[in-house]
Amino acid sequence: NAGVMQNPRHLVRRRGQEARLRCSPMKGHSHVYWYRQLPEEGLKFMVYLQKENIIDESGMPKERFSAEFPKEGPSILRIQQVVRGDSAAYFCASSPGQISNYGYTFGSGTRLTVV
Amino acid sequence: AQSVTQLGSHVSVSEGALVLLRCNYSSSVPPYLFWYVQYPNQGLQLLLKYTTGATLVKGINGFEAEFKKSETSFHLTKPSAHMSDAAEYFCAVILPPFSGGYNKLIFGAGTRLAVHP
Numbered sequence: 001n002a003g004v005m006q007n008p009r010h011l012v013r014r015r016g017q018e019a020r021l022r023c024s025p026m027k028g029h030s031h032v033y034w035y036r037q038l039p040e041e042g043l044k045f046m047v048y049l050q051k052e053n054i055i056d057e058s059g060m061p062k063e064r065f066s067a068e069f070p071k072e073g074p075s076i077l078r079i080q081q082v083v084r085g086d087s088a089a090y091f092c093a094s095s096p097g098q099i100s101n102y103g104y105t106f107g108s109g110t111r112l113t114v115v
Numbered sequence: 116a117q118s119v120t121q122l123g124s125h126v127s128v129s130e131g132a133l134v135l136l137r138c139n140y141s142s143s144v145p146p147y148l149f150w151y152v153q154y155p156n157q158g159l160q161l162l163l164k165y166t167t168g169a170t171l172v173k174g175i176n177g178f179e180a181e182f183k184k185s186e187t188s189f190h191l192t193k194p195s196a197h198m199s200d201a202a203e204y205f206c207a208v209i210l211p212p213f214s215g216g217y218n219k220l221i222f223g224a225g226t227r228l229a230v231h232p
Contacts, residue, residue, distance in 0.1 A: 035222075041224060041225075042225045044222075045219050056219065091158060093220075104220060106158045108157060111156070
């Protein structure tokens, strides 16, 4: 039973390029959360999605960032026109529903470096 | 809104010494509480959690934490540190079910634990 799968593990982009981060939740999980971890900081909530719906994107920058979780396939976090400040580790977590006692299952993260 | 404060961004202990990592929270209702560990360049692993019931919870790798409602605290302890405990530790809270709205984990800033011989 595979856990939360994120790819790529490491991603290097030049300023102005696009970054696409993928997250496949655990089997049976239909809720996905994206978090960003800046160097020397904790994890900050970005966006919460269910299949085909964005439930809460209050933590996601209004510009350049978007997220989706289609009916089929992984969740995608997309960053357009990346800047140096986007360099961070991006973690995806999933849960089977709107229940909080699991504490979510996290993937290993994608480490984005913008050069 | 909930928030989490972890006192001490860096903690250093000797091997075999007591580990104490502090976590205080702020929440409109008693939340569920979690401790996660993150090893370098890895994801987060759940150490332990408190939801309801016994306030002293035991987790993996010999760690335990006690929920103290009166102090709004959930400090993480381990009686004897091991070199392999060196990592970053995150305290997190979430509102319990049926408390209104949906739930999302809110994290503290983390405490980096160093263990020296």
